Amino acid sequence: MERSSWAFNWRRVLLLRETSSLIMLFVVIIVFFSIAPLFLSKENVGVVLEIIPELGIVALGVTMLMITGEFDLSVGSVFAFCPIMMALFMDWGMNSVLAVLCALVIGAGLGALNGFITLTFGIPSFITTLGAMLIWRGGVLLLTGGWPPPFPVGMFTGALVGKIGILRVSLFWFGIITLILWFILERTDFGNWMFASGGNQIAARAMGIDVRRVKLANFMLCSLLAGFSGVIQSFRLETTLPSMGNGLEMEAIAATVIGGTALSGGVGTLIGTVVGSFLIRMIDNGLIMARAPSYWFRVFIGIATILAVILNTFVRERAKKLRC
Amino acid sequence: MKKAIGLILIFVFLAVVLLGGMAWAAKYRFTFISHAGEENPFWAAVYRGAQDAAKLLNVDFMFVRPKEEGDLPAQLSQFEAALAQKPDGIITTIPHPDMFDEVVKKAIDAGIPVICSNTDDPEGAKGNARLSYIGQDLVQAGYFLAKKVTEGLPAGEKYHFLISVGGPGLVWAEQRAKGITQYLDEMGYTYERLDTTMKMDVAQSRIQAYLQAHPETKGVIAVEYNHASAAKAAKNLGYKPGELLIGGFDLVPEVLAEIKSGYIKLTIDQQPYLQGFLPIVQLYLMREYGLSAWDVNTGNAVVDASNVDLVLELSQKRVR
Known part of the structure; x- marks a missing residue:
């Protein structure tokens, strides 16, 4: 319409929490493409897109939980625990669909346990889930004795990781889960309760929000998604490894923070987390394409994390001051 | 905005400098x-x-x-x-x-x-x-190591060994462990496997704890380089050199030092x-x-007290 409305939109774009991570994503793509043109080859895009959902789905859960003001460091261990349980159930003769569902229920149950302990005893979730991380990783090794159970033949792997051209079905699951969670967070009362619970608990309680229930639900969701993502990876690799998801919790938190979600809770965005997950996996892949030694990976993720948060704060502050 | 653009430029610059210099x-x-x-x-x-x-x-x-x-x-x-x-x-x-x-x-x-x-x-x-x-040849190498470590033990007696498995579930570790247990089974010895991780400090504390809990242990056989950690654990617990039979794979500097100190009997070098x-x-x-x-x-190159000095020299050049 008129000029002023265009300027208004521009300001709104800058105010979005996703903006700075999106800018970084484009910069990273352009830089890697100019160094190694094969970075955007059809083949390599397929390679990157098949590993993003596994980090992304975990990071979505971590983001939801972080918005309500809590942490989950045990996602990497649950990521390994659920598929191992699934394989064990099937080893004992359970039907494949039922085994997956049971494993996912266990995943949600582990989250409920994290939430119950954190909220009942009033200890930081950082501590609870740090403990849980060690317990379930140890549990995996105890259950398997280091040797993974054989991956069952003839599983319905197509439903989760079937190939459509260069894409895998897991990418669509990632998209659907993002949409559902986005709807819950941005368009329902429950989403508002989440922001309120993470922002100011006392005010939230005064408003009549059951903070405990909101947080507990998100603990369960976070753990459930970690378990689901673990099942996806085990389907893709057709094996269950005790070492799966080692260090994944830090990558998921990095993806969340790069995307613009505040560590302190109360503020956050799922779209940003999706962008953050792309960024992390693309840097990982791009460094190989650019023939850089793998030692650089950590350095780059470190720089990207700090830069993203600086950019985020900076762009938003500037945008607020813009007079339109 | 200028500052933000500046930050992005710095990022691009860093990326190009760091990566551009690497490909030739x-x-x-x-x-x-x-x-x-x-x-x-x-x-x-x-x-x-x-x-x-x-x-x-x-x-x-x-x-x-x-x-x-x-x-x-x-x-x-x-x-x-x-x-x-x-x-x-x-x-x-x-x-x-x-x-x-x-x-x-x-x-x-x-x-x-x-x-x-x-x-x-x-x-x-x-x-x-x-x-x-x-x-x-991993299984054969494990068998060979166990044989070499237990060489010289009086026949007819039953001994207990600890097997350090730093990478449980990984082919290389499991294959060697298979060779080791094969030999120990043949001899009728008892053994227990311990997940020691590939981190030397963690390995040392776990092996030390195991030795304290199982003083009947006659020796530690490692599928990786954690026999160096076992040697340090033995030293801490007051064992004399050679009292505990310790052997394993590979030639990291810590292993060579412990061969010299007499705590490690031998190591198998796969070059x-x-x-x-x-x-x-x-x-x-x-x-x-x-x-x-x-x-x-x-190969199955054995390194023990007899040839450790030559190997040490090459090890400093990171060739062995």
Whole structure:
């Protein structure tokens, strides 16, 4: 319409929490493409897109939980625990669909346990889930004795990781889960309760929000998604490894923070987390394409994390001051 | 806004400087993909060997490792990324019986030769399409180690051993452990496996705790380099040199020091320098002259008090 409305939109774009991570994503793509043109080859895009959902789905859960003001460091261990349980159930003769569902229920149950302990005893979730991380990783090794159970033949792997051209079905699951969670967070009362619970608990309680229930639900969701993502990876690799998801919790938190979600809770965005997950996996892949030694990976993720948060704060502050 | 743009420019600049300097033009580009994490000191010699060969032949060589020791999903996706780059040859470890079958075949079908180094498919050439294996026969090496460590024990007695398994579930570790337990079973000895991780400090405290809880333990046999940690644990607990029979694999500096101190009876060297050097040479010859790949057993070289000084000298050059 008129000029002023265009300027208004521009300001709104800058105010979005996703903006700075999106800018970084484009910069990273352009830089890697100019160094190694094969970075955007059809083949390599397929390679990157098949590993993003596994980090992304975990990071979505971590983001939801972080918005309500809590942490989950045990996602990497649950990521390994659920598929191992699934394989064990099937080893004992359970039907494949039922085994997956049971494993996912266990995943949600582990989250409920994290939430119950954190909220009942009033200890930081950082501590609870740090403990849980060690317990379930140890549990995996105890259950398997280091040797993974054989991956069952003839599983319905197509439903989760079937190939459509260069894409895998897991990418669509990632998209659907993002949409559902986005709807819950941005368009329902429950989403508002989440922001309120993470922002100011006392005010939230005064408003009549059951903070405990909101947080507990998100603990369960976070753990459930970690378990689901673990099942996806085990389907893709057709094996269950005790070492799966080692260090994944830090990558998921990095993806969340790069995307613009505040560590302190109360503020956050799922779209940003999706962008953050792309960024992390693309840097990982791009460094190989650019023939850089793998030692650089950590350095780059470190720089990207700090830069993203600086950019985020900076762009938003500037945008607020813009007079339109 | 200016500051924000400045920040982005700094990021781009850093990225271009750091990455641009690394790629240079060479006749062939080879990529080495390993399952071993960056904290694993054994691989320094493999890297050195490959680097020396690459320099000698003037080829571009890249070494890729996962962030966490034994993170196989990461190794697989790194393999796929390396493949998408269409290099002239790939060297990889195969630490899982099936996971790498498909991707290795894909590479070979695409005309990219793949050579296996250090850790092979348990079924060898039957289990994976890789063109050759350069490394140790793992089961046989484990059997040989257990035999050497227990050599000289009076016959007829029953002894208890601790087996340190730093990478439970990984092919290389399980294969060696299989060889070790095979020999101990034959002798009628008892044993227990302990997950000691590949981190030396963690390994030491776990082995120390085990020895305290099981004072009847006659010796510690490691499938990796954690016999160095076992030696340190024995020292801390007041064992005399040689009182506990300690043996294992590989020649990291800590192991050599403990052979000198008398706490480690012997170590089996699989000559990692060759595992880096030879695959590069093979790939080069295959590309340059169309020669075929060939298997190499990099061996069962025993290092003990009798030859440790010579090896120490070479170790300082990171050749052994």
